[in-house]
Structure formats: C-alpha cells, structure tokens
Amino acid sequence: MTSVVxxxxxxxxxxxxxxRSLRKALxxxxxxxxxxxxxxxxxxMLVVKALSNISFKLQEGDRLGLVGHNGAGKTTLLKVLAGVxxxxxxxxxxxxxxxxxxxxMPGLDGEDTGYQNIVTMGMLLGMSRAEIExxxxxxxxxxxxxxxxDLPVRTYSAGMTARLxxxxxxxxxxxxxxxxxxxxxxxxxxxxxxxxxxxxxxxRSRVIVLATHSEPMLRSMCNKAALMHxxxxxxxGSVQEILDQYYSIVHGVFTPVIPVSGEAPYVGAGxx
Amino acid sequence: MRNRCATNxxxxxxxxxxxxxxxxxxxxxxxxxxxxxAGEDLADGFRQWRLWGRLGWLEVRRRYSRTVIGPFWSxxxxxxxxxxxxxxxxxLWSKSASDYLPFLAAGMVVWLMIANIVTESCTLFIxxxxxxxxxxxxxxxxxxxxxxxxxxxxxxxxLVFVVIFLVFAxxxxxxxxxxxxxxxxxxxxxxxxxxxxxVSIVLGMLCLxxxxxxxxxxxxxxxxxxxxxxxxxxxxxxxxxxxVFVDFNPLYHLIDIVxxxxxxxxxxxxxxxxxxxxxxxxxxxxYLLFSYFRxxxxxxx
Numbered sequence: 001m002t003s004v005v006x007x008x009x010x011x012x013x014x015x016x017x018x019x020r021s022l023r024k025a026l027x028x029x030x031x032x033x034x035x036x037x038x039x040x041x042x043x044x045m046l047v048v049k050a051l052s053n054i055s056f057k058l059q060e061g062d063r064l065g066l067v068g069h070n071g072a073g074k075t076t077l078l079k080v081l082a083g084v085x086x087x088x089x090x091x092x093x094x095x096x097x098x099x100x101x102x103x104x105m106p107g108l109d110g111e112d113t114g115y116q117n118i119v120t121m122g123m124l125l126g127m128s129r130a131e132i133e134x135x136x137x138x139x140x141x142x143x144x145x146x147x148x149x150d151l152p153v154r155t156y157s158a159g160m161t162a163r164l165x166x167x168x169x170x171x172x173x174x175x176x177x178x179x180x181x182x183x184x185x186x187x188x189x190x191x192x193x194x195x196x197x198x199x200x201x202x203x204r205s206r207v208i209v210l211a212t213h214s215e216p217m218l219r220s221m222c223n224k225a226a227l228m229h230x231x232x233x234x235x236x237g238s239v240q241e242i243l244d245q246y247y248s249i250v251h252g253v254f255t256p257v258i259p260v261s262g263e264a265p266y267v268g269a270g271x272x
Numbered sequence: 273m274r275n276r277c278a279t280n281x282x283x284x285x286x287x288x289x290x291x292x293x294x295x296x297x298x299x300x301x302x303x304x305x306x307x308x309x310a311g312e313d314l315a316d317g318f319r320q321w322r323l324w325g326r327l328g329w330l331e332v333r334r335r336y337s338r339t340v341i342g343p344f345w346s347x348x349x350x351x352x353x354x355x356x357x358x359x360x361x362x363x364l365w366s367k368s369a370s371d372y373l374p375f376l377a378a379g380m381v382v383w384l385m386i387a388n389i390v391t392e393s394c395t396l397f398i399x400x401x402x403x404x405x406x407x408x409x410x411x412x413x414x415x416x417x418x419x420x421x422x423x424x425x426x427x428x429x430x431l432v433f434v435v436i437f438l439v440f441a442x443x444x445x446x447x448x449x450x451x452x453x454x455x456x457x458x459x460x461x462x463x464x465x466x467x468x469x470x471v472s473i474v475l476g477m478l479c480l481x482x483x484x485x486x487x488x489x490x491x492x493x494x495x496x497x498x499x500x501x502x503x504x505x506x507x508x509x510x511x512x513x514x515x516v517f518v519d520f521n522p523l524y525h526l527i528d529i530v531x532x533x534x535x536x537x538x539x540x541x542x543x544x545x546x547x548x549x550x551x552x553x554x555x556x557x558x559y560l561l562f563s564y565f566r567x568x569x570x571x572x573x
Binding site for chain 1: 302303304305306307308322323326327330333334337402403404405406407408409481567570571572
C-alpha cells in the first residue's frame, strides 16, 4: 500500500556566500578553531531554518494540500519528499514511486526537437524507452503540436512549450504525486482540455501532496490540508478547517503558536 | 543525523517508540528511506546507461548543431594544431617528421580528452542544478554523461592521429609496426575513463562548494600541457626535473598508457603500476568524499 511517513524532519539552509571561497575557509580553519561554538561548521554563516519538526503520515487515497505564506516551507517540504534535499535530521520513509512535477520539463533543451525532449524527459521521470515510445501517439494527439514536434523547442512559443511539458508530464503513471502550484497550460481552449486531463491524471495517482495558494484547486483536489508557518506544520486537518485558520492568520485575527521543539505530534493517518 | 540524540537516552527511547509506533500503524508495508548512499548512487547511476548515454550524446549534438561537419571541427582544429606545432617541434627536437608527428598527435588526442574532462568537471554540478533540484537524482549519472560525451569527441579526434599515422609514417603501416602492443590501447583507454569518472565527481563537488577552485584548475590544466611530455620527448629531460615532470607526473603515465600502444610500443610497467595505484587511491578518496558530502550537493547548489 502506498504511504509516506515523515518523522521529525528538519532542514536548514546555510547561506553560502561570503564564506564560499576556499581562501576564507582555509583562513578560518587556521585561525578560528577556538571561536567555533554552537552551530559547528556553519558558525558565522546565516542559516535559514526552512523546516523544523515536521511529522506526518499519508496513506493511499490521501490528497494533502499544503497551505501557507510565501516562504512558509511548502516547496522545501515537497523537495524533501521528492528526495532532492536529505533532511539535516529526521527521516522520510515511503512506499511507492515518487512523481515530482515541479518544473514543467526537467532536462528540457531548446536545441533539441520536441520528440527528443519527450524521450529525455520521459527517461528522467523514470520511464523506459519502450514505455515512452508507447505513449508518443497519445502525447502527439493531446499536445496538438503536429509537425512542430520535429522542430527544435526553441522555435516554440511559451504556450506551446507549456503544452508539450504538460502532455509529457501527464502521460506518466503517477505514484506519489508531488506538485507545486499545479501545472500551467497554454491558451484557453487548451486549458479546458488540460483541466480534464489533469483531473484524470490526478485520479490515477495514489497519494498527492500539493502546495498551492488557490482555494478552488485545494477544494477540488485535496481531501486533507496542512498549514505551514515559518517552517513548522502548525496544523493538519480537513481542507475547511485549515482554510479557515489560514484566512484568520492572513487577516491577523489569529497568531499561530509554533510547537515547542521535540513535541511535534504525529498527525496524519486516522485524523482527517 | 538522528544519532545526535543517541547519547541522550530518554529522548532516544521516545524516538524509538515513535519509530515502532509508525511501523506498527502501517502494517504490511515495505517502507524505504529516501536516503541514497554513495555506493547506490554510483551503481544505480551506472545502470542508467541509457539515460547518461543519451544526455552525453545530445550534448555533443547540441554543441555542434547547425554546423555542417559537427564534431569533426574539433578534429580539424586539433589537426591544424598538430601540423603547426609538429613543424616547429621536428626542428626543435631534431627528430624526423615520421617519428615526431605521430608521437605528438597521439599525445595531444589523449591530453585533449583529459583536459576537457577536467575543465568541464568544474561545472558538472553547477550546470546540472536544473536536473537534481527537480527530482531525486543519481549524481553520478552526470559524471558518466560527461565522460561519455568527451569520449565521443575523442573518437572523432582520433581520426587526426590515424591520418597522420598513415601519411607521415608509411613505414609503420607494415605489419611489424602495428604490433600486438597496439591492442593495449583498449585497456589503456578503460583506465583513463575509469579515472576520469572519479576526477569529475571530486572536482564537481569541490568546485560547487568552493567557486574559486574552478579558476585554479583552469590555470593548472594549461600549465600541465607544457610540463607534461606531450610536445617534447620524455627522454630529453634528465635529472631532478625528469623525476618531477615525468616519473612522478600522473598525467604522463595516464597519457602514455594510451599513446605508447597507439604508436605500437609497449608502455612502461611503471606506468601501469602508477595507474593502478592512482585508480585505487582516487576511487577510495572519492568514495569517502562522496559518502560524506553527497547529501550536501543539493544544499551547495
């Protein structure tokens, strides 16, 4: 059964910048041995605490919407779930294939033709050559790019590139689907067809984690929601409950209480 | 990681309980961690040969897209270089053209591949951010793709050597000049490529974290072209300098295990010993660094 378990995950981003040069690191290594304290090797560097104490569980059928201000940690959490960032502490356990869709086309290259990009992207998303070949007619038909697929992608308009990306991305077999703000898609006529295809695509996935600011999207796609605030997951519950809480924060009615470190409750399966 | 709490037993037991709870509450499920070890990365990455083969091949195509003769431009510029420098060198080292030009061409072809790999390694992870920040990715795939695409260019450049071999050294075409030693080109190349992979991973990580290193490497690789016996025959150098720039120059041995067989000669046994040592030490060091810092690559980018 598909599931995701996140336990006490913490992610800090040290801001490399002034200390990025080897000269300075060597210099500090030579002189600063005694003044190192507290944060260890990141001492003296600005550190962004992107996620603290995140714990939750998701099971088959769970469609989680992540809600929160810009910079609340939604995207970082998605990237941790995707396995891009390994947490500083805590762990993420999964059962099932992870399908991250953050960028329309990872590995997209303007010099390559549409067909070449379809194959490269499919491979990056973990499909075999044969699986991709089998899906090409469907991608051709849905993207409606016709002969453009034989041309380099740099000749496409932005909307056409988006259509190609959307057609490929939604052709894969999603497992645990991770999405940041959904997928954009071309002009109005295409957007309508895209909405249907998206619905069907999302329906095929086992678990969804979606970061969004869009209430309609949240209501239509999610059956659970979590409120992110300054790197903490301060609540986990029904979409309605989380939205109410989010708006009360937005309107300044409610000040979120950040849970004390080490006492993060397990939320997820069982609660809704 | 979690063992930060390991010394503090009450906290640890709480954590352990939490773990047990978790596993019990999701029965019959094989949960796997998202952590990738260095060994998994290197092995799984190598198994994705279709992916890195494609990434490397497309990169070569892209670089020469809309040119008529494509990667052969690399061969042509190398050919012109070898001809020009060969004319000077023949006089300088008072060698016959039939001796010097094949030697120069063979050395340059190999050196060019190594130099390009080293230079491109510096931007390996800097240029690849759009891939590994989108998904869980075996970083080694990028290193394999880099080495592979440089090998493709090398195969084109090799044409320069073949032409020069045929034109300037007709006496070598006789069967006794393509000797059994020529077969050693293959193991020689394998050794060069195997070492290239660890070099590109180490330099890729180093240059990602410390952006100054790239500049340093570019200067070093330029100097290495002159201090390594590529233009000049190694036997011309004597004394302490020979010790430093020939005997203890890994680049010399790396080049010579391919160059000598290309010329139908047997490479020195010392070269093989040096290369086996380099391979073992290099990969051991790389494995240690990669195990320790692999998880930081995404944070450094």
